[in-house]
Amino acid sequence: QVQLVESGGGLVQPGGSLRLSCAASGATLGNYAVAWFRQVSGKEREGVACMNSYLDITYYDESVKGRFTISKDNAKTTMYLQMNSLKPEDTAVYYCAATTLFSRCSIDPIRRPEYDNWGQGTQVTVSS
Numbered sequence: 097q098v099q100l101v102e103s104g105g106g107l108v109q110p111g112g113s114l115r116l117s118c119a120a121s122g123a124t125l126g127n128y129a130v131a132w133f134r135q136v137s138g139k140e141r142e143g144v145a146c147m148n149s150y151l152d153i154t155y156y157d158e159s160v161k162g163r164f165t166i167s168k169d170n171a172k173t174t175m176y177l178q179m180n181s182l183k184p185e186d187t188a189v190y191y192c193a194a195t196t197l198f199s200r201c202s203i204d205p206i207r208r209p210e211y212d213n214w215g216q217g218t219q220v221t222v223s224s
């Protein structure tokens with residue numbers, strides 16, 4: 097099993113940028129489908145972006161498409177979420193997740209339980 101630790105959250109003004117990192121230990125992310133989810137208190141955890149375990153194909157929720165970019169480093173030990181043009185509605189706790197149960201990633205809420213490796217979360221607050 098891989099262990100995941102997020103970092104990079106914080107307070108940013110609307111229109112600003114942040115890059116979240118998710119460091120993997122115990123295994124590399126090369127064989128994992130990976131994803132970023134976010135959760136606002138009292139609401140369901142929602143998927144924002146994911147990347148297949150092969151060919152690094154990516155998928156994005158419509159609310160972040162064109163603003164967020166998911167990536168992995170060449171060593172496959174860290175995944176990132178670059179967030180640009182941030183909006184107040186992006187405020188949430190962000191979680192990274194990984195799974196080997198499927199190779200084609202998904203941000204469908206129905207498939208969220210199939211991500212069996214999760215980080216502890218990092219708070220992102222977008223406010224002036």
